[in-house]
Amino acid sequence: MPTLVLLRHGQSAWNLENRFTGWWDVSLTDQGIREAIAAGEAMAVAGIAVEEAFVSVQTRAIKTLNLALEAMGRLWVPVTKDWHLNERHYGGLTGLNKAETAQKHGDDKVKLWRRSFDVPPPPMEKGSEYDLSSDARYAGIEVPASESLKDTIERVLPYYQAVIEPRLRQGKTVIIAAHGNSLRALVKHLSGLSNEEIVHEEIPTGKPLVYRLNGVLQVESRAYLG
Numbered sequence: 001m002p003t004l005v006l007l008r009h010g011q012s013a014w015n016l017e018n019r020f021t022g023w024w025d026v027s028l029t030d031q032g033i034r035e036a037i038a039a040g041e042a043m044a045v046a047g048i049a050v051e052e053a054f055v056s057v058q059t060r061a062i063k064t065l066n067l068a069l070e071a072m073g074r075l076w077v078p079v080t081k082d083w084h085l086n087e088r089h090y091g092g093l094t095g096l097n098k099a100e101t102a103q104k105h106g107d108d109k110v111k112l113w114r115r116s117f118d119v120p121p122p123p124m125e126k127g128s129e130y131d132l133s134s135d136a137r138y139a140g141i142e143v144p145a146s147e148s149l150k151d152t153i154e155r156v157l158p159y160y161q162a163v164i165e166p167r168l169r170q171g172k173t174v175i176i177a178a179h180g181n182s183l184r185a186l187v188k189h190l191s192g193l194s195n196e197e198i199v200h201e202e203i204p205t206g207k208p209l210v211y212r213l214n215g216v217l218q219v220e221s222r223a224y225l226g
Helices: 030-045 059-072 098-105 107-115 149-169 180-191
Strands: 003-008 052-055 079-081 173-178 209-213 219-224
Touching: 003 059, 003 180, 030 059, 052 059, 052 149, 059 173, 098 107, 149 173, 149 180, 173 180, 180 209, 180 219
Parallel strands: 003 173, 052 079, 052 173
Antiparallel strands: 003 209, 209 219
């Protein structure tokens, strides 16, 4: 039976500071480190023997995956890093405190940017301190100026179907360590959620979400560990 584990990174420094993070690279807090280790321990107790791992190119997700795999005694499994699994790009909101942004633009506007399905936030200006267009990780890639959840799904889902689904069809146990919105893309697909339902789906940090699949990759069960 194929098994897919979705793991949102542990608490990051900007989660703690309530700031829009997106593609900007921040690390884990001490709590985030504990969450990642606990995730690995929970998977080990549940008997989940990960055979292959996929992760974004963002530090918080990579560290979470490594800590979880180490706690499981499976640091040796093959790992693929790919930008298609990155968090949603928050554009011009990147780095802003969410409460201060609400005071500046109004709660309704910020709620629209955060929770609508297809309305992106304001684009990031070229030359912004958070502009990643010259980052070596994204050489040859057109870094988006901002993304809606719909945009995020349109880059995550084709990658999942082309690269990860073939591993699952082989009956493998696969983990994807990524982010709240990139994982929403997969939850929407796997759980058959509507555009309206997915924007309200909350994925907690550091809690493995385990999908047991059948031979044609239909969901047999879904459950959080820990």
